[in-house]
Amino acid sequence: MSKKRNGVLAFEDGSVFRGLSFGARKTVLGEAVFNTSMTGYQEILTDPSYFGQIVTMTAPQIGNYGINPADEESSGPKVSGFVVRDLSPIPSSWRSKEDLDSYLARNEIPGITGVDTRTITKRLRVHGALKACLSTGELSDEEAVARAKDWPGLVGVDFVKEVTCKKSFTWDKEGKDKTPFTVPGTSLEPEVLDRPTHRIVAFDLGAKFNIYRKLRYHGFEVEVVPATTSAEAVLERQPKGLFLSNGPGDPAAVTYVHKTVAALIEKLPTFGICLGHQMLTHALGAGTYKLKFGHRGANQPVKNLETGKVSITSQNHGFASPQEELEQRGAIVTEVNLNDGTVEGLRHKDLPVFSVQYHPEASPGPHDSDPLFDDFYHLVSKHA
Secondary structure, rough: OOOOEEEEEEEEEEEEEEEEEEEEOEEEEEEEEEOOOOHHHHHHOHHHHHHOOEEEOOOOOEOOOOOOHOOOOOOOOOEEEEEOOOOOOOOOOOOEEEOHHHHHHHHHOOOEEEHHHHHHHHHHHHHHHHHEEEEEEOOHHHHHHHHHOOOOOOOOOOHHHHHHOOOEEEEEOOOOOOHHHHHOOOOOOOOOOOOOOEEEEEEEOOHHHHHHHHHHOOEEEEEEEEOOHHHHHHOOOOOEEEOOOOOOOHHHHHHHHHHHHHHHHHHHOOEEEEEHHHHHHHHHHOOOOOEEEEEEEEEEEEEEEOOEEEEEEEEEEEEOOHHHHHHOEEEEEEEEEEEOEEEEEEEEEOEEEEEEEOOOOOOOOOOOOOOOOOOOOOHHHHOO
């Protein structure tokens, strides 16, 4: 980590924060957002939903338990940049294989520490997500602000094509990874469920690995396909169900997925998570809109309107679905966010289709919503 305060984070509104640089030596542009999770920074860094974003962590000390390859949620970090209050210089965990500074440097991701993350977070809450420039080189405040202003933003941009897999594959083809998360020698080794296996197609819109692990554990053979796969190509595989993953960017821009999903939900039981929920929204003919600063963290309260149950959920999204439009197009809104009343879940009145705006695989986060994978299994079994 640099001992000189040459790191700069500048916003389009002219505000500038100076700090110590770490990670890669470079300048990046992106949308500034914040995450309120207390742990799970490596999972956040490698979540493809953060593609194109500069993430500020609200927890004050980051890096204290290091980096472990087993905690990757994709093929390496997907964030544009990383902002923390206090970078821990010495990892303290028996699982750690590398420190955060070295990890980000190796993956060409710049970071800045020693800045007031509370002030940054408050600014983003008051003014909304802002276009930003993060530089760990010798860049003046004026130049950093100018670059932030010039960045076009992510509204109307298709980032899914940047993170989706290049070709189809079967997750855990040999059947060796049947648990959602394991640490040898600990209690984190759940028993494998003994049930028939259903083959499904999972659209990789920027999926997290733990979603595939959860699907595999709950009784699915998961064939992962690129986001550009046609409805005809999916049906040729003769799956029993369809899964739509999380992902980055503006959901309205991914029109080719809207068209494909609209054709497939007439034929296959379907479950969507996060961006997958928004793909279903568009497939039903409704739209999406951008939230002021989004939901990013592992403590979002969600109420199920049908059962009255409240779950604490892990979330990462900057867009939402309008309730009135969904209801006009045959959807029943099943869940809402208790902080702002936005739609968090839906099911269709007539089709075997449902989705949630949050992350039931919760990596990191609570496990309140894990039964949704069971719900999907029983839905597929019923229509198989």
